[in-house]
Every structure is written in structure tokens, then in C-alpha cells.
Amino acid sequence: MSIFKVASFNVNSVKTRLPILERWLGEDPVDVLCLQETKVQDPDFPVSAFRDLGYHVAFRGMKSYNGVAVASREEPDEVAFGFGDGEEPDDGPRVARVRFGDLTVLNTYVPQGKALEHPDFLYKLRFFERVLALLERHCREADPVLWTGDLNVAPTDRDVTHPENKRDHVCFHRDVQRAFRDVLSWGLEDVYRKHRPGDGEFSFWDYRVRDSLARNIGWRIDHLLASPPLAERSVDAYAVRELRAQERPSDHTAVVGVFRR
Amino acid sequence: MSIFKVASFNVNSVKTRLPILERWLGEDPVDVLCLQETKVQDPDFPVSAFRDLGYHVAFRGMKSYNGVAVASREEPDEVAFGFGDGEEPDDGPRVARVRFGDLTVLNTYVPQGKALEHPDFLYKLRFFERVLALLERHCREADPVLWTGDLNVAPTDRDVTHPENKRDHVCFHRDVQRAFRDVLSWGLEDVYRKHRPGDGEFSFWDYRVRDSLARNIGWRIDHLLASPPLAERSVDAYAVRELRAQERPSDHTAVVGVFRR
DNA sequence: GACGGCGGCG
DNA sequence: CGCCGCCGTC
Numbered sequence: 183m184s185i186f187k188v189a190s191f192n193v194n195s196v197k198t199r200l201p202i203l204e205r206w207l208g209e210d211p212v213d214v215l216c217l218q219e220t221k222v223q224d225p226d227f228p229v230s231a232f233r234d235l236g237y238h239v240a241f242r243g244m245k246s247y248n249g250v251a252v253a254s255r256e257e258p259d260e261v262a263f264g265f266g267d268g269e270e271p272d273d274g275p276r277v278a279r280v281r282f283g284d285l286t287v288l289n290t291y292v293p294q295g296k297a298l299e300h301p302d303f304l305y306k307l308r309f310f311e312r313v314l315a316l317l318e319r320h321c322r323e324a325d326p327v328l329w330t331g332d333l334n335v336a337p338t339d340r341d342v343t344h345p346e347n348k349r350d351h352v353c354f355h356r357d358v359q360r361a362f363r364d365v366l367s368w369g370l371e372d373v374y375r376k377h378r379p380g381d382g383e384f385s386f387w388d389y390r391v392r393d394s395l396a397r398n399i400g401w402r403i404d405h406l407l408a409s410p411p412l413a414e415r416s417v418d419a420y421a422v423r424e425l426r427a428q429e430r431p432s433d434h435t436a437v438v439g440v441f442r443r
Numbered sequence: 444m445s446i447f448k449v450a451s452f453n454v455n456s457v458k459t460r461l462p463i464l465e466r467w468l469g470e471d472p473v474d475v476l477c478l479q480e481t482k483v484q485d486p487d488f489p490v491s492a493f494r495d496l497g498y499h500v501a502f503r504g505m506k507s508y509n510g511v512a513v514a515s516r517e518e519p520d521e522v523a524f525g526f527g528d529g530e531e532p533d534d535g536p537r538v539a540r541v542r543f544g545d546l547t548v549l550n551t552y553v554p555q556g557k558a559l560e561h562p563d564f565l566y567k568l569r570f571f572e573r574v575l576a577l578l579e580r581h582c583r584e585a586d587p588v589l590w591t592g593d594l595n596v597a598p599t600d601r602d603v604t605h606p607e608n609k610r611d612h613v614c615f616h617r618d619v620q621r622a623f624r625d626v627l628s629w630g631l632e633d634v635y636r637k638h639r640p641g642d643g644e645f646s647f648w649d650y651r652v653r654d655s656l657a658r659n660i661g662w663r664i665d666h667l668l669a670s671p672p673l674a675e676r677s678v679d680a681y682a683v684r685e686l687r688a689q690e691r692p693s694d695h696t697a698v699v700g701v702f703r704r
Numbered sequence: 705g706a707c708g709g710c711g712g713c714g
Numbered sequence: 715c716g717c718c719g720c721c722g723t724c
């Protein structure tokens with residue numbers, strides 16, 4: 183059976199994370215890799231490191247913050263950044279849309295939102311609405327579509343360690359969970375949960391919580407959301423915890439979806 | 444034959460260098476270790492790391508720059524920082540004087556001097572004069588005395604890789620070499636050269652010169668200078684190159700003097 | 705509190 | 715190139 187793998191990884195600086203990326207992709211290559219928080223301006227993006235690993239790479243970044251990239255073994259047929267909806271900011275360094283034949287991969291780095299009362303939180307809720315509008319504009323539910331990335335939302339109580347004390351957190355508040363569900367209602371299925379329904383399935387472990395990985399105190403905020411024809415072909419999904427356990431790790435790990443071709 | 448070892452090591456941040464110091468002193472302990480560029484304020488000095496290695500430690504530092512320390516297996520009978528000559532600045536974070544019985548160890552971090560035309564260069568020349576005055580005030584040539592540290596001077600053509608292009612360098616100019624020799628004339632012998640007279644004997648390899656250690660493009664600016672009764676007991680001296688070859692190294696390595704007790 | 709980027713420095 | 719302090723993020 184021929185399969186392909188699509189992964190999402192918030193790298194928290196792609197340059198700093200190159201050793202980890204090289205080790206990982208050298209051992210267990212994926213076909214499409216969506217990165218967030220690359221934190222690098224386009225002229226400084228480490229293109230050759232990806233080329234040497236056998237990947238094409240499309241990227242849009244800025245100094246210090248944000249930045250998305252999509253690395254892939256095959257060259258995409260179409261690449262676009264930002265919402266392109268006329269609204270400002272267009273958010274190129276947070277939104278990448280890539281097409282391979284009839285498969286669309288949408289890679290987003292959703293704003294964290296800072297605090298419930300902060301303007302950025304309203305912007306975050308608006309961000310989800312714009313993702314939905316983008317799907318409606320560019321995709322069809324009957325085609326294979328994957329929305330992935332660091333979505334900065336833990337959708338259910340099982341997606342955090344202590345849900346009770348997180349009700350007012352910008353990544354767990356019911357308003358952000360509803361905004362997220364509203365996008366899913368377009369016709370997307372959580373294919374990570376399809377294969378890993380249990381407790382303690384996380385993709386982010388805070389640097390500030392000591393031994394968070396060893397104690398498994400984390401959040402599931404990096405997602406793989408597939409349209410029905412793609413979800414139907416999904417055969418596995420997993421988080422690559424080894425990446426979080428290495429020297430100088432990102433605070434996130436990669437999540438990988440495995441699909442029938 | 445019972446011996447003792449005295450070392451000098453510009454650590455370029457003592458906190459950053461703890462793993463290297465622990466590995467080194469664990470394997471090949473020295474009796475007295477003079478450090479320069481500790482780059483730490485006194486309240487933050489990692490006293491317990493030295494205690495755990497079996498060392499007493501006296502230190503005087505500041506934020507970001509300079510800072511000297513003397514670690515020793517035996518507790519010193521006397522410790523003093525700075526020139527104490529009434530001149531300002533007294534330079535506590537550059538000058539440590541420590542006495543063990545009749546042995547005086549003078550640990551200095553001589554200012555680099557920035558540029559020949561910079562006021563710091565005159566201050567550097569004055570620094571050597573003040574070292575001489577300090578020796579005259581506190582020591583006798585007939586007693587064992589060791590002047591050591593990062594002296595920021597390569598005394599002869601053999602002490603750098605390309606002497607021709609360094610005549611106007613603040614660590615190689617004839618004025619700084621003369622200022623250094625004037626201190627030696629008090630009655631000190633270069634005990635490193637006594638045992639290692641050859642070419643390519645260095646203690647510093649610039650981070651900015653690629654593969655400087657492997658290509659041995661360096662400077663001998665860290666010194667071991669002994670009064671006659673101590674020089675007479677000197678049996679070996681060497682630079683510990685392994686320290687420069689480790690992960691996250693200082694740009695200097697340690698120089699070690701071995702003496703009969 | 706532990707990362708990241710940055711500018712200044714040698 | 716690798717320190718430092720600084721500041722911003724989460």
C-alpha cells in the first residue's frame with residue numbers, strides 16, 4: 183500500500199531548529215512539512231538546507247515573529263500566502279496555501295491572542311472566520327483538503343492537562359473553541375483524534391513548566407483537519423515526541439498524518 | 444617528587460564554561476586556578492560548582508565585562524583585589540592577589556586596549572606600570588611569586604602566527620611589548636617558554652578565524668611569569684588545547700605551570 | 705522562567 | 715563566532 187505523510191511543526195525559529203529538522207527528516211522523511219514560527223526574513227531563509235534534504239520549500243516570513251513555510255518532496259502546482267481577502271493585515275507570514283494536483287494543504291499559524299480582554303483575542307476569533315471564508319473561496323468539500331498548523335486552540339477537555347484552571351485561557355476559552363468548531367463545520371474531520379483518541383495526546387509542552395515533557399503536562403494545539411475524501415484515506419496520525427526531547431528543542435513537536443495515496 | 448600546578452584560564456563567562464571546567468578539573472585537577480573574564484556579578488558567582496569540585500574560590504566581578512577569580516584546593520592566607528594604589532579605577536575586577544604561605548599569585552586581566560589611538564591603549568600601558576608598582580610594594584624577588592593571567596600581549600614574533608601584519612595591533616605593538624618587558628625586569632621569568640620554546644605555542648584562537656584551532660592560527664597572550672626561586676622549581680608548562688576543542692569553548696585555553704613543592 | 709531575536713563587543 | 719544585556723513571547 184502506497185502512503186504519503188503530511189506533518190506540521192511549530193519550529194520556534196527554523197534556523198535554530200535545523201539540526202533537529204535534519205536529523206528527523208534524514209531518518210523519517212515526510213512528503214509535505216508545514217512549518218510555523220520560522221522567525222526569519224525571506225532573504226535569510228535556509229533554502230539550501232532543505233534542498234540538501236531533498237525538499238522544495240516555499241516560505242513567507244518576517245523579522246523575529248511569525249513566518250510559515252511548506253517543504254515538500256514534490257514541487258507544488260500552486261503556492262499562495264495570506265488570506266487575499268482584502269482585509270488588513272493580509273497575514274502572509276501566518277497563512278500558506280499549497281496545492282498538489284487536487285490536494286490543497288492550508289498551513290496556518292493562528293495568533294495566540296495574548297489575553298481575553300486584549301484586542302489580539304478578537305483578532306484571533308476573526309482569524310478563524312477568515313480561514314472559513316478562505317476554504318469557501320478556494321476549496322470544495324468533495325476534494326482532498328488538509329487544514330493544518332499551530333492553531334493555538336485546544337478543542338476539548340482531553341486536549342489539555344488541567345482543563346478546570348484553563349477556562350479563561352486564550353487557547354481554551356469556549357469562544358475560541360466555538361470559532362474553531364465553526365471552521366470544522368465547513369466539512370473537516372480531526373484526523374489526529376480519529377487515530378489517537380486517548381488522554382495525554384499533546385503537541386506542545388511549555389518551556390516554563392519544568393520537566394513538562396517527562397511529566398506530560400502539555401496542550402494539543404497543532405492540528406490535522408481533513409475534508410471527507412482525505413479523512414477517508416487517513417490511516418494514522420502521531421506526534422513525534424523525540425523532537426521535543428532533543429537538545430535545544432522547540433516547545434512544540436511535529437504532528438504527522440499518514441494517508442493512502 | 445611532590446609537585447603542584449597553577450593554571451590560568453580566560454573563561455569568557457564562568458557560568459557558560461562550567462561544563463568544561465567541571466570535566467577538566469574532574470580529570471586533571473590543578474592546585475590553583477586563576478580565571479579571567481568571569482563576566483558575573485559577585486552575588487551570581489557559581490560558588491557551589493567550585494565547592495563541589497573541592498575548591499575554595501575568591502572572586503571579584505561585574506556585569507558583562509571583566510571579572511577575575513582564584514580557585515584553590517587550599518584556602519589562601521590572604522586575598523586582595525584591585526591595585527590599591529589610590530589611582531582610579533582601582534580595577535578590582537581585573538586584579539586579584541592571593542597568598543599561600545610565602546607564595547604570592549598575582550592574577551590579572553590586562554585591558555585589551557581597543558586601538559593604538561584609543562585612550563584605552565594608554566590605560567593599558569599604564570596598567571603594566573601599576574603591576575610593576577604592585578610587585579614592588581607587596582613582593583620580594585627572593586620569594587616565590589607568580590604573575591599570571593590574560594595579559595593581552597604577545598611578547599615576541601614567535602607568539603603569533605603572522606607577526607608581519609600585527610605590528611600595529613594593541614596586543615603586539617612594540618610599546619606594549621616594552622611595557623610588558625619592563626614588568627619582567629623586576630625579576631620574572633617566562634616559565635611557559637622555559638619549557639615550550641618552539642613555534643605554534645598559543646593560548647588564544649580567535650572565534651572569528653574559521654578553524655583557527657585546527658589550523659593553529661593563534662596568539663600566546665596568557666602567561667606564567669615566575670620569580671627566580673619559583674622559576675627554579677618549575678618543571679613543566681603546557682596549554683590545555685582540549686578545552687578549546689570542546690563544545691561551546693572559550694576562545695582561550697588554560698595554561699598550566701608545574702612546580703616542585 | 706526559558707526560550708527566541710537583536711545590537712554591541714572583541 | 716560567541717559572549718553579553720535587552721526585550722518580547724508564551
